[in-house]
Every structure is written in structure tokens, then in C-alpha cells.
Amino acid sequence: MPDIDYVLIFKALGDDKRLKIVQMLSDEEKCACKLLEEFIITQPTLSHHMKILCDCGLVDVRRDGKWSHYSLNGEVLGNLKKFVNKLNDGKDGGALCK
Amino acid sequence: MPDIDYVLIFKALGDDKRLKIVQMLSDEEKCACKLLEEFIITQPTLSHHMKILCDCGLVDVRRDGKWSHYSLNGEVLGNLKKFVNKLNDGKDGGALCK
DNA sequence: TCCTAATATAGACGTTTGTCAATATGTTAA
DNA sequence: TTAACATATTGACAAACGTCTATATTAGGA
Structure with a gap:
């Protein structure tokens, strides 16, 4: 299990090109030239x-x-989802995914 | 409904202080002095x-x-969760929240 | 082997970012 | 009104970042 630095991940996603790349990699592997x-x-x-x-x-x-x-690395992505899903505004029952 | 700039959100989360602040705001409102x-x-x-x-x-x-x-703004947070949960590595059935 | 193609690395440069000290704004109490 | 407090804004500066050109590395085909 890798030790995950979420600040580093968010920093990586905080650029328009890189965020688009991650979305392009969603569901399918892609070659650099592509x-x-x-x-x-x-x-x-x-x-x-x-x-x-x-x-x-x-x-x-x-x-x-x-x-x-x-x-995309499935394990890291899964942990990122958990991390984000745990965040909650205090205005409801803390719902996520139900 | 606000138009959400996810790059801006990830950039905001890509700093150790700010990420900690967001976690501190999870579930409960907090005063600046706190x-x-x-x-x-x-x-x-x-x-x-x-x-x-x-x-x-x-x-x-x-x-x-x-x-x-x-x-935390519940609506924006909810959209952020959706955004992240939609991402997927291609190695399984695209599972999220099941 | 030599040449070409795909990708990575190095170095440079302008822009953005995180931080501070100093100052301004706005609120409550005396 | 004046004083004290909570927060915001301004201006400056060093560090980090995104981009480029030039060059290096590595693989496959002639």
C-alpha cells in the first residue's frame, strides 16, 4: 500500500492540462503520442x-x-475517492453514496 | 447552480494548509480565529x-x-465528489459506491 | 551498423504562489 | 466618539511552476 500525499495529488490536478489528461485516462489507457x-x-x-x-x-x-x-492507478484513485467522500458540510446527515 | 471550476478547486486543495483547513471545516463551521x-x-x-x-x-x-x-459549501462539495467518483481506471467494472 | 522515431532530461525564462509587515476596514464596548 | 478587537487588503519578495529550446536516451527497422 503506497503512502499517499493528497496535497501532491491535488496539486497535480490543479492544472487544466493535467486535469484533462486524467479525464482522458479515465476508463482507458492512452499512449503519450495520443x-x-x-x-x-x-x-x-x-x-x-x-x-x-x-x-x-x-x-x-x-x-x-x-x-x-x-x-490511472486504481488503488490511489480509490483512496482519493474515499478521501473526498469523507469530507462533509455540516448541514445534512453526512450522506455519501446512498 | 454555480458554474464550478474544478481546476480552481484542486489548486485550492493543493496546499497543505488549505487542505487541513478544509478537513477542519468538515462537519462543522469554524471561526477564523479558531x-x-x-x-x-x-x-x-x-x-x-x-x-x-x-x-x-x-x-x-x-x-x-x-x-x-x-x-464547506454542500453543493460544490457534492459536485466535487461526483466529479472524482466518475474517474475510473479501466481495470474493473467502473465501480463506485456499491 | 546507422538512421529514425518516441520519450525523457537539462537549463533558461517569465508567471504565479505563499508568506510577511504594514495598513485599512468594520464591529462592539466604554 | 474613542479604544480595542477581528478580519481584509496592499505591496514586497523568494520559491515554485509551466513552458520552451536543445540535447540525451532508448528502441526498431534499413
Whole structure:
């Protein structure tokens, strides 16, 4: 079980490009070259963003020859959901997912 | 219904002080002076952080005379939960909350 | 082997961020 | 009104961030 730094995760998600990348990775793994097509940034900049997403644990890399395939890490994502779902305004019964 | 900027919310949560503040506001409203006690930052710095949390919509202020009481905004928090819960790694049936 | 393609790393640069001291604003009590 | 208190705003500064160009690394095909 990885020790999760939620500040690092939220910081990673606090950028429009990276948040879009995470949404693109939702449900399906994607190659770096495929991700790059969706943005008007250079390849090194994408690589930099992917490093930040990987470093916080939210994204995994699977290297396959020349290609890097990125996907969301299910365990970290699950813990992130738990973390967010635990937050509550005090105005109702503390409902989540019912 | 507010139009929610999730990048702004995640950016707000991507700071250790602010994330702790949000957790402190979970379930119960708190006064600025009470929040300030928990950190070794100056009052203007806390005020700055509260502005960022309010500007993204996640936190509400209720002013009561000299005091400002902060609380989590239930609607924005609910939308944030939905947003995060929709994310999925491709490895299972896309489960959330079952 | 040599060349090309996919990705990563290094270094530079302008912008944004977190913090503070100083000051302003607004509220309550005397 | 004046004083004291709670909070907000301003202006400054160092550190962190997003982006680029240039270069390095690594893999596959000729």
C-alpha cells in the first residue's frame, strides 16, 4: 500500500492540462503520442506533466518498446475517492453514496 | 447552480494548509480565529488562504459581527465528489459506491 | 551498423504562489 | 466618539511552476 500525499495529488490536478489528461485516462489507457495530439504544447512539456502525475501516484506508466502507455492507478484513485467522500458540510446527515 | 471550476478547486486543495483547513471545516463551521490557532502563520496569510478557498466556491463565509465563520459549501462539495467518483481506471467494472 | 522515431532530461525564462509587515476596514464596548 | 478587537487588503519578495529550446536516451527497422 503506497503512502499517499493528497496535497501532491491535488496539486497535480490543479492544472487544466493535467486535469484533462486524467479525464482522458479515465476508463482507458492512452499512449503519450495520443495525449500529445489533444494539446498545443511541446512533447517535453507533456513529458513534464506526465512525470508530475506519475510522481503523485495517480498515474502509472507501462513501457512497451518505444511507447509509453499511461493509465490511472486504481488503488490511489480509490483512496482519493474515499478521501473526498469523507469530507462533509455540516448541514445534512453526512450522506455519501446512498 | 454555480458554474464550478474544478481546476480552481484542486489548486485550492493543493496546499497543505488549505487542505487541513478544509478537513477542519468538515462537519462543522469554524471561526477564523479558531482556524488561526492551528497554524503558525500570520492572520493576513490565513485570510489570503480563506479567500482562495472561498473564490473556488468550496467554502462559504457567514459574517457575524466581528467574526467570520467558515463552512464547506454542500453543493460544490457534492459536485466535487461526483466529479472524482466518475474517474475510473479501466481495470474493473467502473465501480463506485456499491 | 546507422538512421529514425518516441520519450525523457537539462537549463533558461517569465508567471504565479505563499508568506510577511504594514495598513485599512468594520464591529462592539466604554 | 474613542479604544480595542477581528478580519481584509496592499505591496514586497523568494520559491515554485509551466513552458520552451536543445540535447540525451532508448528502441526498431534499413
